[in-house]
Amino acid sequence: MPHAERDSAFLNIPYDPDYEDHFLAYIAGVAAYGLDPRATLELTSGERRLDRICKLISACRYSFHDLSFVELDRTPPPTPRFNMPFELGLVIGWQNAASSGHDWFVFESSRHRIQKSLSDLNGTDAFIYGSTVDGILREIRNALSRHGVQPTAAQMMNILDELIENSAPSIVRATGASSVFEARPFSEIAVAARRYAEVWVPGLSRNS
Amino acid sequence: MRKPVIVDTPYPTVWQTAKKMGVSRKRTLELIKMVDESIARREEKLKGERAAARRKRLKTA
Numbered sequence: 001m002p003h004a005e006r007d008s009a010f011l012n013i014p015y016d017p018d019y020e021d022h023f024l025a026y027i028a029g030v031a032a033y034g035l036d037p038r039a040t041l042e043l044t045s046g047e048r049r050l051d052r053i054c055k056l057i058s059a060c061r062y063s064f065h066d067l068s069f070v071e072l073d074r075t076p077p078p079t080p081r082f083n084m085p086f087e088l089g090l091v092i093g094w095q096n097a098a099s100s101g102h103d104w105f106v107f108e109s110s111r112h113r114i115q116k117s118l119s120d121l122n123g124t125d126a127f128i129y130g131s132t133v134d135g136i137l138r139e140i141r142n143a144l145s146r147h148g149v150q151p152t153a154a155q156m157m158n159i160l161d162e163l164i165e166n167s168a169p170s171i172v173r174a175t176g177a178s179s180v181f182e183a184r185p186f187s188e189i190a191v192a193a194r195r196y197a198e199v200w201v202p203g204l205s206r207n208s
Numbered sequence: 209m210r211k212p213v214i215v216d217t218p219y220p221t222v223w224q225t226a227k228k229m230g231v232s233r234k235r236t237l238e239l240i241k242m243v244d245e246s247i248a249r250r251e252e253k254l255k256g257e258r259a260a261a262r263r264k265r266l267k268t269a
Contacts, residue, residue: 034215188235195222197219
């Protein structure tokens with residue numbers, strides 16, 4: 001297992017066109033806290049996918065698991081999406097077995113959903129964001145804290161606005177991708193988010 | 209309510225993030241330029257809005 005990068009956060013979220021702004025909200029949110037987003041989108045080829053997912057998870061100090069899209073998909077045959085809860089299980093198993101010091105956060109759109117869909121997590125505080133991008137940013141602020149520099153709601157929202165309105169569409173066009181849910185646009189959006197955070201979160205520097 | 213987890217790692221620079229994400233030096237420079245231009249446009253727009261609001265206040269005073 002690789003050594004966890006302390007400034008990396010694994011995003012376990014649905015890759016769904018209806019979820020693009022939510023995805024960008026997680027990227028903006030973690031970038032404002034000085035973390036780089038990582039996702040299975042980066043995994044392109046080589047060894048078995050499951051091994052690569054485990055490697056990526058264990059390379060991250062934090063992980064965010066959004067279970068709000070655990071539902072039946074629209075294309076037949078109707079099948080529930082198991083990837084997100086499965087990857088959450090991998091993280092919890094790895095954390096318990098390896099005493100890895102990994103911190104994980106469960107995000108849900110509404111409280112009653114998680115009690116019904118994953119009752120094994122009863123007693124675990126989930127971050128309920130109410131299906132909005134503002135809610136995601138708010139719950140990231142509830143989940144994380146920093147000594148000294150504390151990103152504000154307005155700073156995080158500025159980063160997100162810029163990603164949604166300018167950077168993400170430009171990057172998707174420039175890379176010839178069909179959406180943000182591809183390896184190259186994802187990597188470039190992470191770099192753009194880091195730059196916005198560098199400029200907009202005062203005091204943010206290598207040694208802060 | 210769970211207590212927030214303290215992130216105590218130093219912020220990565222844009223170059224460190226680019227290296228980690230496998231983005232080339234040339235493309236990173238392009239992305240930095242794109243972001244900086246968009247920030248400048250946004251700040252210009254905000255400046256214009258503030259000036260318009262000031263003019264409006266002076267007119268009504």
